[in-house]
Amino acid sequence: MRASVFMAGDDFAGLRRRIAEIEGRPLGVEAPPSPAVPPQGPERPEAPRLAPRRAEKLLPFGVEGLDCLLGGGLRRNALHEVRxxxxxxxxAxxxxxxxxxxxxxxxDDRPLLWVMEEAAVRxxxxxxxxxxxxxxxxxxxxxxxxxxxxxxxxxVFEEGLRCAGLAGVLGEIRGHPRVLDLTASRRLALRARDGGVMGILLRQAAAAEPGAAATxxxxxxxxxxxxxxxxAGIGRPAWRLHLERNRAGATGRFDLEWDHDARSFALAPLATPALSRPGAALPADRPDLARTAGTVVAYRRTG
Amino acid sequence: MLGHSPSLEGRTATQNVRETPPLVVVAKARSALRLVALDETARRRGLHRGQALADARAIIPAIDAVDADPTSDAALLAAIADWAERYTPLVALDGQDGLMLDITGCAHLFGGEAELVADLAARLPAQGFAARAAIADTPGAAWAAARYAETSRVASGGARDLLVPLPFAALRLDDDIVAALDRVGLKRIGQILDAPRAPLAARFGASLMRRLDQALGREEEAIDPRRPVAALIAERRFAEPIGLEDDIAATIASLAATLARNLEQRGEGARRFELSLFRVDGVVTRLGVGTSRPVRAPKHVLGLFAEKFASLADELDAGFGFDMARLSVPVTAPDTPAQVDLAGDAVGEADLGQLIDRIGARIGPERVRRIVPRDSHIPERSEAWTDIDAAAHALSPGRHWGGLPPPSAHSRASGNPGSGHHYPSESGSPLARGRADGRSATNSDGEVSCVRALDPPLFPAFMDADPIDRPLRLFARPEPVEATAAVPDGPPMHFRWRRALYRIARSEGPERIAPEWWRNDEDETRDYFRVEDATGHRFWLFREGLYGRETIAPRWYLHGVFG
Known part of the structure; x- marks a missing residue:
């Protein structure tokens, strides 16, 4: 009896590990996420590593709250849906x-695959x-x-996810084609999990549908x-992101900015200064062109 | 060797019952409808080629005449030539009704020359063609034997004996030379074989002697094969026709294994594979797959063809089955074995190559593309979509994107006068524009080259990061929009695109891109603006035409969207 209790303690950890593995969660991350999990720091561009595919399984955003919610970052060997x-x-x-x-x-010096339909290009x-x-x-x-x-x-998306020579695959689908059902989504998710290649399903003009994506x-x-x-200028791209589904934890809403120079994300400031301010003032030494040149005209298409 | 189908109506000839009226094919020649081909009945009853249809009708009123269709005849002959590739890869078309096969080194596969020609003579009539075939040392002798002699095989060195009794037409001479020879009483080739050459050449032209020499083998004559000869070929014939996909796959695998050994000996890999399937009824199906890098592995080859079959689906008709399969390698490339490092990187590359090949085989190699930079400032010409090979070539170091120095280099603003590319005002704010105008009097009409170059200390922070001044996605054809903007060159205030109205909250520009004058087309100057509406949609608009100089009503287009 004593021995079995002792064993049970050991098994408990093993069981946890197994459950985490089955659910595809990093170990130690519970749903809902506990703040005890140390979020990984923002990834700095370092010297290229020899074998990045084995190095880490997570792709952190470098935004603390978001990474915490995801249990450290986006899982590399998983399917993520962006719609x-x-x-x-x-x-956007x-x-x-x-x-x-x-x-x-x-x-990571492996190439990326971007597969899209003709309709999406059009x-x-x-x-x-x-x-x-x-x-x-x-x-x-x-x-x-x-x-x-x-x-x-x-x-092509599925083939790409099986290819170890790729860093990631972006598959772009428009609308709700019948072939993209739960089964197809599940297939893609399994391929991504087994192949270790991150899959991003980019869905244009799509309503929320059940799917097997991790996020x-x-x-x-x-x-x-x-x-x-x-x-007054248009600076860093920014988006409002709704994390609608998250297998590793809770959902949420984020306003992120993209620093294209450093290739990093950052939380967008709450109020956009550009909107609260009109454009740059006219210089005193120059006449207002629009007024002297005539009224504002709307040009219609001709022919 | 030469296969010759003397009568184009051969298919019908064998089907004709004795009682049916003679069948002739007519075409207009020398201002009359004349017979160009006739069936056995017509021949027996005294009609001949070149006869006017009216004359033929006078002899036999009940004559069945059909119009000649040279296009279909040519297509049929090409199909027969495809079929004839089962004997040799070197098949040439010979005129409108003959084929020339170079069977050097191939006859033993059929058990000898006699067996080969017997096989050919048995199979062609089985398909409904009346044909004559002959084998000889030279194309000229084979041509003569097939058309003018009874023999089907001229022994080696027997060309002279063959030619002696034959008429001059057997030498492939023009009609007027034959007629000229006829006028002086020369009817048979034997009459000139031992005659002095110089007088003959002087009188009848050099072509007589050349044709004679070619027939006798004194002068080399090459045939002109329809298709280039593959570097390597492996083929298999089946006693029983096969039709199942699994059987075909097994055949491909074994042929590919044979080729793999040969390729390995040569230290090469294949860049292209071609599979020819010979159906029992004579139809030949060809399937080709390309590879992105030299390939030998049979498994990979089989995988590519599996994709090809999957994309063909129902288009491949096995009919009564295939009795021969041939796998050829038209293009090879040196293949140096890749060193696999401990991290397995070489494996990944090989994986990627296989992926690209598979995708190409399934949906078409032209659909797998890479983007490479091109030297142009016109946005749609600043990139090119190429296949993987060309991309690897174009992406050599030293070429970079957009024809501009890489981002965060400070020299970007110095406009290149020869390129027609200007950054009139990076910020687009009236302040910046005003300063620029004030500084350079020569540029009074707005074609100021650059604010940043003029006033670097004014915007020191600008030097840190460049704005994203090119859209993430570009429309192949700029989409016309209805925009409202201040004349002559103000930014747009609102615009309508795809029936939706966008009110612009912020804009940057213009970035003026002049047309490339050396291209000699009708393009006008474009002023590009990056704009953003209140909700955050970011667009790339341009106004085409300078107000008052190039046009009085500039048009607006949406060229791309920013991420």
Whole structure:
């Protein structure tokens, strides 16, 4: 009897470990998250490591509250869903997803796969090399696959998740194609878990649907932050993120800014100074052009 | 060797019953409808090629005439040529009704030349073609034997004996040369074989002697194969036709294993594989897969073809089965074995190559792309989408994005006058613009090159990080919007895009991009603005045309969206 009690104590830890493993949670993180978990510090760009894939399983945001909620960061071997309600918000969702990809490439020299449908390219535009470059994501690391149908997109996505030569896969789907059901989502999640490649399912113009992703984010646009105290300008990209689903803990809402130079996230300041202030004042030595040149005219499309 | 189908109506000829009227094919030549091909019945009843249809009708009123269709004939001949590749990879088209096969080194696979030609002579009629075939040392002799002699095989060195009794037409000469020879009483090739050459050449032209030499093997003559010869070929013939996908897969695997050994000996890998499946009824299906790097592993090859089959789905019709399969390697590349480090990096690269190949085989290699920079300031021309190979080439060090120095280099603002690219005012604030105008009198109309270059100390903080001045996503065609803006060059205040109205809260610009004058097209100057509406949607708009100089009604377009 005594012996069995003794064993039970040992088993308890083992059981916990097993449960954490089954649930795909890092050990020691309970749901709801306990503040006792030390959040990993913001990742600094360091010298490239030899084998990044074995180094760590989490991709921290570098934002304390958010990392804490996620149990340290986004899991690398998992599927994450990023969605935008409308087509026009799709650019914001693309931005957030691209920012995660950019974080993935820090200290990891493997390429990224971006697979998208023709319809998504038509509606939302194609990835623009110079823009990606400014954003902090090296376009040379990207392999872009444009497919005809969502079935093909899912197939390429799944193949990509199996490939150890990739740092991450971004799959972009528009609307609610029938092929992207719970089964397909579960398949992708399992592939990501087994392959160890992070999968980001970017869904444009999509309502919340049940899925097997480890996290699901709703991205809404938010006025950009400032850059170098130039309030009138459009500075760092910012988004309003709703963490709608989180297997590792509670959900929440965050306003994040993206520092494209340092490739890091930061909490956006609550009030945007640019909005509370009008544009720069007119210089005294220059006449107001708009007034002297005539009234404001609306140009219609001709032909 | 030469296979010759003398009558295009061969298919119908064998089906004709004796009682049916003669069938002829007619085409317009020398201002009359003339017979270009005729079936056995017509031939027996005295009709001949080149005869006018009216004359033929006078002899036999009940004649069945159909119009010639050279396009279909050519397609049929090409299909027969495909089929003939089962004998040799070197198959050339010969005129409109013949094929020339170079069977050097191939005959033993069929048990010898006689067996090969017997096989050919048995299979073609089985498909409904009337054909004659002959093997000889030279293309010229084979041509003559197939068309003008009864023999199907000319012994080695027997070309001279063959040619002696044949008419001059057997030498592939022009009609007028044959007619000229005929006029002086020369009917048979034997009459000139031992005659002095110089007078003959002087009188009838050099082509007579050249054709004679070619037929006798005194002059080299190469045939012109339809398709390039693959570096390596492995093939298998089946006693019983196969049709199941599993059987085909097993065949591919074993052929690929054979090729892998050969490739390894050569120290090469394949960049492309081509599978030819020969169906029993003569149809040949070709499937090709490309690889992103040299490949040998049979498993990988099989995987690529599996993807290809999956994408074909129902398009591949096995019919009554395939009786031969051939796997060829048209393109090879040196393959140096990769050193696998302890972290397994080389494995990852190989993995990636296989992934790209698989995707390419399934949905098309042109759909797997990389973005490479190009030297242009016009946004849509500043990048190119290339396949993986070209990208690896283009992404050599020294080339970087946007034609500009890398981000956070301070020299960015110095405009390059030759490129037509200016940063008129980075901030777009009237203050900045005013200062610039005040400083440089020559640039009175707004084409100021750069505020930041002029006044670095004014905005010291600017030097830390560059703003994101290019959109994350670009529309292939700029989308027209209805915008309201101050004339002549104010930023937009609100605009309507896809039927929704956006009120602009902040804007930066203009960034003026002049058209590339050396391209000689009708582009106008563009003023780009980065704008943001109150809710945080960020867009890249431009106004096309300088107000008052290039146009009186500038148009607005939305070119991209920011993340």
């Amino acid at each position: 935008a309600e409308t087509t026009r918000a799709g650019s 969702a693309t931005g957030f997803a691209a920012a995660i990809l950019a974080r993935l490439t820090v200290g 509606e939302g535009g194609h990835p623009h090399g110079p823009g990606l470059d400014r954003f902090g994501l090296d376009p040379g690391r990207l392999i872009v696959v444009v497919t005809r149908r969502p079935e093909e997109t899912l197939w 699901r984010w709703l991205v809404e646009p938010r006025p950009a932050g400032t850059l170098d105290d130039f309030a």
